[in-house]
Amino acid sequence: GESVGLHLPTLSVQEGDNSIINCAYSNSASDYFIWYKQESGKGPQFIIDIRSNMDKRQGQRVTVLLNKTVKHLSLQIAATQPGDSAVYFCAETLSGYSTLTFGKGTMLLVSP
Amino acid sequence: NAGVTQTPKFQVLKTGQSMTLQCAQDMNHNSMYWYRQDPGMGLRLIYYSASEGTTDKGEVPNGYNVSRLNKREFSLRLESAAPSQTSVYFCASSLRQGLAYEQYFGPGTRLTVT
Numbered sequence: 001g002e003s004v005g006l007h008l009p010t011l012s013v014q015e016g017d018n019s020i021i022n023c024a025y026s027n028s029a030s031d032y033f034i035w036y037k038q039e040s041g042k043g044p045q046f047i048i049d050i051r052s053n054m055d056k057r058q059g060q061r062v063t064v065l066l067n068k069t070v071k072h073l074s075l076q077i078a079a080t081q082p083g084d085s086a087v088y089f090c091a092e093t094l095s096g097y098s099t100l101t102f103g104k105g106t107m108l109l110v111s112p
Numbered sequence: 113n114a115g116v117t118q119t120p121k122f123q124v125l126k127t128g129q130s131m132t133l134q135c136a137q138d139m140n141h142n143s144m145y146w147y148r149q150d151p152g153m154g155l156r157l158i159y160y161s162a163s164e165g166t167t168d169k170g171e172v173p174n175g176y177n178v179s180r181l182n183k184r185e186f187s188l189r190l191e192s193a194a195p196s197q198t199s200v201y202f203c204a205s206s207l208r209q210g211l212a213y214e215q216y217f218g219p220g221t222r223l224t225v226t
Contacts, residue, residue, distance in 0.1 A: 008152060034214070041219075041220075042219055042220070043116075043202050043204075043217030043218050043219050043220050044155070044202070044217045045217070046214050046215070046216070049214070089154060089155065098143060098160060098162045098168070099145070099157055099160060099170065100157075100215060102154045102155040102156075103154055104152060104153065104154040105154055
């Protein structure tokens, strides 16, 4: 819930703006990446994923970009809405592994 | 289809008390996970069960035990609670054995140890 947001990087945008949330992942061997959204008081929800053989993947209003050279992921949200306000986490894994490694998260605040 | 359910939603314990957090999923998933979430720390894996009958330690297993009771249920036990275990605990499940793809999370249990 609200305690999740303490000490997190925060991105504040106006409704209608495009948002870009960044994530540096840790393992150069990771080949599968996921973005999760966590609203206050709830568990994380899957948004979009990407495999390492892709540089870009688009969903509904969201796009994930992967730069393997610098181990960087970004999540772009088009026409950001107040309902997009949440903490966003990236996660990485290696195919065949049972577990995900999560980043520390970024809080997105959307003002009307 | 309730997805992943957790009980209780909130709990306050005194140091040294024990308790079990319950988790159940109705999606016929093979793999289940327990995480803790602390401010600014993201999600850290405590234990996981890749399939019924197996459990493995994650990043922060000390002070916890788990039981995969059946395919649906995966419980987390604190034998002797400590203030350092104050956290929000999430259970998750995923479809396929050996793959962490698309983990589905429960609503969490907020635990305070005084």
